[in-house]
Amino acid sequence: MRRFWINGFALAEKLGLGKRINMIMQAAFFKLSGILPVQEAYGYLKEEVIKNYGSQGEKVINMNFAAIEQAENSIHKVDTSGLSREYKKVKKITDNKTRENTPAFVARILEPMNRQRGDNLPVSTFAGMEDGTFPTGTTCYEKRGIALYVPEWDPDKCLHCNLCSVSCPHSVLRPLLLTGKQAEEAPESIRLRLRPDKGYPGRYYYMGISPLDCTGCGNCIDVCPAKGKALRKVPLQESGDTLLWNYCESIETEKLPEGKESVKTSQFLRPYFEFSGACAGCGETPYARLITQLFGDRMMISNSAGCATVWGGSAPSVPYTKDKKGRGPAWGFSLFEDNAEYGLGMYLGYSTVRKELREKLMLLHEKLKAEGECSEELEKAWLDWEQGFYQGEKSREKTECLIKELEICKKGIFSAEIREILARKDYLVKRSNWIFGGDGWAYDIGYGGLDHVVSTGADINIMVFDTEVYSNTGGQASKSTPRAAIAKFAAAGKNNRKKELGMMIMNYENVYVAQIALGADPVQALKAIREAESYPGPSLIIGYAPCVNHGLKEGMGKSWHQQKKAVQAGYWNLYRYNPERIKEGANPFLLDSGKPSSGFREFLMSEVRFASLMKKDPVLAETLFTEAEEEAAKRYERMKKLSDLS
């Protein structure tokens, strides 16, 4: 067997093609495979270039022609007689991870499947997993190492704002806030880079990075507000962080003082979602990560078909993960259309069991009292738990106290009853029920169910990752696709408006509704997510999510920044409709984004989905762009009026 290598990325970058190596790799394939006479094959490739990229102009055509022509000079034969030092170093780390501490599932199922050998697994491998349940927390064993460049942290420039971590679609950046004791015990290479944190005196700040899980999108660097940037890109093989990640992963930031629920603080919480297979720069996954950071240890998630299923649970690995206590989200997916109903079923199932337990506890309490066996501590723990029955935030703590007291008296006269309750202790905590899905689900295919579930008044939270298009199936228009965007089934530019999902659902008046854009205003987004979760009824959050289907001209490394542009241009509005405010006699609707500055047209032109219409049909584009801009202005005015109502 002969082996060759080609640094396609280096050539692509040299030619101005960015990371687009498809033509280079095809040319290399034809050069080496001998399937066709090489020049004939190149001819066909060039025809394809004209067919596919012709509409993007001569420059693009020429770059691709050059790629085809220059590929062959970049091909080198591989000498495998010796493996490089770098390769050995990386291999050692991944081997440590996968050999020594590897769960049986990973060794026996995940790795063979990832090696494309899943078909060879005998049925007996799956004994005990007949219901199809796969363990969570397994993406951390994959260590794909697909980034060309990864971020490297400069502790001296860093402002400790954690924006990089908020923006990371793959949970690769993990800010740590070590206690003095943890700091002392840290390895020297970490200790040297620890810096005291101004916000939390006595704590030391460190930015953990997992280079082998990074996709290299670069948003973290882009969003860094520090002078001269506290993150810079380095080639993957030059990153020192690979060796340090095991340590960072093993450390959890200890509980911080209460009352500081800022964006920064949220990032010291463990993400229960990491290293998914989402595209580099994905606009969806940061929402999922943030939500799990806040509620992950008591979450149940129902998911529709779509990208969120693919990055959320494509076999064999699952990015939703567990903490050291084994707690983390339960995640399930049924069909595209029944996501909301499936989530309602999860909610009803758990609620019914929990209410049964509550009755059993009440009865137990009466019996214990009658026998004079109810300790003061148990009495208090039970009352606390009762009072906080619907309080999600405090529920874990109160439940732990109750369990502790129940354990104490479980050997007493009501041993059987107490053991029965403790056998289902996982149900004592108030769960955080979530329904995740994309716009194809929420606006179209699952809308009937979404509407029905919110009408029930159930305490369920719905998160819509709004890419304004069916992303996962290749870019078909949904009812969320905005006017003037080009998409499949709207190839001539969509000529009707985006559906006002949030406004429609607000008509129920008892549903919490928010429209957010994490990249544009993380403070508002965090506020909305917290309010939605604590609202004792249905909640709907619609989050703007830039996507590879949008064709950002600056690339997906700017997907975070693009959200800011969308909001500033008035293309996307931020608001929160909180029914709790009605009770206080206040206007439930708050418009959180200010008057759009100019730049609507510029925003459209910064994305291929719009800009290509201008190339294809300038007259139509002019009409649709103008309509879209007018529509956006009217929408803002309408929201402003709604917001100003007393």
Add this chain to the structure above:
Amino acid sequence: MRRFWINGFALAEKLGLGKRINMIMQAAFFKLSGILPVQEAYGYLKEEVIKNYGSQGEKVINMNFAAIEQAENSIHKVDTSGLSREYKKVKKITDNKTRENTPAFVARILEPMNRQRGDNLPVSTFAGMEDGTFPTGTTCYEKRGIALYVPEWDPDKCLHCNLCSVSCPHSVLRPLLLTGKQAEEAPESIRLRLRPDKGYPGRYYYMGISPLDCTGCGNCIDVCPAKGKALRKVPLQESGDTLLWNYCESIETEKLPEGKESVKTSQFLRPYFEFSGACAGCGETPYARLITQLFGDRMMISNSAGCATVWGGSAPSVPYTKDKKGRGPAWGFSLFEDNAEYGLGMYLGYSTVRKELREKLMLLHEKLKAEGECSEELEKAWLDWEQGFYQGEKSREKTECLIKELEICKKGIFSAEIREILARKDYLVKRSNWIFGGDGWAYDIGYGGLDHVVSTGADINIMVFDTEVYSNTGGQASKSTPRAAIAKFAAAGKNNRKKELGMMIMNYENVYVAQIALGADPVQALKAIREAESYPGPSLIIGYAPCVNHGLKEGMGKSWHQQKKAVQAGYWNLYRYNPERIKEGANPFLLDSGKPSSGFREFLMSEVRFASLMKKDPVLAETLFTEAEEEAAKRYERMKKLSDLS
């Protein structure tokens, strides 16, 4: 065989039970059948009375006890030695109808099926009907004669307003406006009762009535505004109209002068919907009848599962009917959930064929011109047709002119092309596409589809018969069920609000939306239906429909009046949202019903669905009634504000 008869209705009326004869008939059954010792059987019946009607109070229990006790004295043995004169008279009429002029389908399929002998029909009977299509216009052969009392018209008191006809759920009243010639040729018994019409000089007014198709609800009498009532109820067997119906049915009111599109005028138009199996006093069918009167000869209707399927197309008979030219609605039903999509399919299918024909005509026109064969008349007819391509109202007339001209030149040089067009001439007329369904479909099960279809911008009209409950399946709560109403799955009174379907869909801004109540304001309803149909995009009309499931305390003979009470109390609001007004710079939203007078609570208490909650749980009822009333007041205020926006 022994035969007995009992005038259950007479006894029920005497005892104050109205038309409720169930206990009387059950008691009579046990008296005659000897299945159980009679007194034991009566005991069981009384237990059932307490179980089922106990919550309605002692008076109701006593009435039913009396019914059980007195039934046996009302049983008479039948002497069949001679048939009554009345029986012979009625039989002759129905025989005339069914024997002499009966279509083959009626004689061979409908009648055996109605006699419960459908299972005996050999498969060969259905040869030629393999696709399941049944002919329309067949309910008129059933002549069920189920009314106890039917209306009788007094020509001297009548104001010629036609409200009786508008209110009739079964299209039993047919006002005629005869020309002088028609008047002269009418049978004497008709001629003597003709009266000159003040609104249409030279025309003579007559009110045709079909007693054997009447269900005896009495709404026609209730709504009659004439002093001393121009309609009075007479026992079915005493009605003279039975003999005159054949004549009335044969007469069609000749075209009236244009520009008088009043409610009165609408009732001279032929209904393409008659004698359905809907309940007496049904609030749904008058909408269907009125819509067919306006657009029936070019209508296509898709229907969801629900009452509208049962009264609209339950085998073997079909109430949608045809005129003398064979024109009338095409009606189809697929599933509960896909009604909107099925209707969209009908629309797309016909539109595609029609557009193809348009292109063929254009080509033909060019060819004829080139050959100098295009007559001035054809040129004009084609241009007229072209200009009116999207004008529903005028489409029939323009198409007829075009067909006439095409017929003239079909033997010429382009004979093949012209014959090809004429073979599909039914597609030349602009069709009126409708989607009919109940609230169970529109608010719940089919909402996702409804939402999607309106989002497409297709020129489709949706009519929702809103009974606020799943009527056909026995009264389950839908999202349209209002707060405080008792329904299945909401047995303790629904404790959340009715979904604001119209308001939600208005968010699209390019959908015509109206909320109407034909019985409360027929002028507004007629206006809305006409506007919706002529609007060149999607339309949604939500019509309030009293239903047997509401338990009107005054009975379904007041179902028309009940609509007025609902609107006056502010329980139901009338509005129209017309996107065409936006183009004119006007506010698209018009609130058509005035400030609610008092009477909200009285309205609730006039229907068992609400009043029974007051009996069952007065404290909860008080809370929910108050909430519902406050909600209604706020809703009115919100709509008023929306309406007042400049």
